[in-house]
Amino acid sequence: MAHVLLVEDDPGIRSALNRALLQRGHAVTIATSGLDGLQRLITEEPELMILDLGLPDMPGERLLDMIRATSDVPVVIATARDDEGLIVRLLDAGADDYVVKPYEPAQLEARIRAVLRRRQGTTAAKSEPPLRVGGLRIDTARHVVELDGTVVELTRLEFDVLVHLAQHAGQVVSRKDLLHHVWQRTDSARTVDVHLSWLRRKLGDDVDAPRFIHVRRGVGVFLEDWGVDRDRDSS
Numbered sequence: 001m002a003h004v005l006l007v008e009d010d011p012g013i014r015s016a017l018n019r020a021l022l023q024r025g026h027a028v029t030i031a032t033s034g035l036d037g038l039q040r041l042i043t044e045e046p047e048l049m050i051l052d053l054g055l056p057d058m059p060g061e062r063l064l065d066m067i068r069a070t071s072d073v074p075v076v077i078a079t080a081r082d083d084e085g086l087i088v089r090l091l092d093a094g095a096d097d098y099v100v101k102p103y104e105p106a107q108l109e110a111r112i113r114a115v116l117r118r119r120q121g122t123t124a125a126k127s128e129p130p131l132r133v134g135g136l137r138i139d140t141a142r143h144v145v146e147l148d149g150t151v152v153e154l155t156r157l158e159f160d161v162l163v164h165l166a167q168h169a170g171q172v173v174s175r176k177d178l179l180h181h182v183w184q185r186t187d188s189a190r191t192v193d194v195h196l197s198w199l200r201r202k203l204g205d206d207v208d209a210p211r212f213i214h215v216r217r218g219v220g221v222f223l224e225d226w227g228v229d230r231d232r233d234s235s
C-alpha cells in the first residue's frame with residue numbers, strides 16, 4: 001500500500017486506474033496535467049508517481065526532467081508507444097520502470113510493488129561499503145559505479161542488475177533469477193537481455209571477448225570473479 005500520484009489526462013483510463021488502485025488499498029492523488037502533477041508532487045509528497053507520457057500541456061519526457069530536478073520519488077511511466085529508444089531515454093532520465101498501454105491494472109500493481117521493494121532495498125544498502133570487482137567500484141550507498149576510476153552513468157535497473165551480478169561474482173546467474181531479484185516479476189527473458197546489452201555497452205564490454213559480463217549459453221550470465229571485496233578504505 002502506498003500513496004500514489006496518478007498523472008493521467010484520459011478520464012476513462014484515470015477513473016479505471018483510480019478504482020483499481022483504491023481496491024488494492026492504495027491512497028490515490030489525481031492530477032490531470034503535467035503542471036498539476038508537479039504541483040501535487042510538491043504539496044502532497046506521494047510515495048510513488050504513475051506518469052502518462054501523452055499529456056496535454058507538456059511532453060512526459062520534459063515533465064520527468066522537471067520531476068527529477070526536484071524529487072527522488074519513484075516514477076513508473078505509462079506509455080502508449082512501444083518504442084525501445086524512448087524507454088531507454090526515460091530510464092536514463094530517471095524513470096524507475098514502465099508499462100506499455102494498454103496494460104492490466106494487475107500488471108501496474110506488480111510494477112508498483114517491485115519499484116517500492118527495490119527502493120527499500122536501496123535504502124537498506126545505504127550503510128554497505130562499496131563493492132569492488134576488477135576495475136569496477138560499485139557504491140550502493142551513493143548509487144555510483146566507477147570503471148577504472150571513471151563514473152559510468154547507469155539507469156536504476158542497470159545498476160540493480162550489476163549489483164546482483166557483483167554480489168554473485170563468479171557464479172552463473174540465470175535470467176529467471178535476475179528477473180526475480182531485480183524486476184520482481186516473471187515476464188520475458190528478453191527484458192533481461194535488453195538491459196544486459198545496454199549495461200554491457202556502458203561498461204565498454206565486448207560480447208565476444210568480455211572483460212566483465214560472460215554468457216553461459218542456455219544457463220545465464222556471470223560477472224568475472226576478480227576477487228570481490230568490500231572496500232574498506234571508505235573514501
Ligand code: CA
Binds near residue numbers: 009052054055
Ligand atoms: Ca494521455
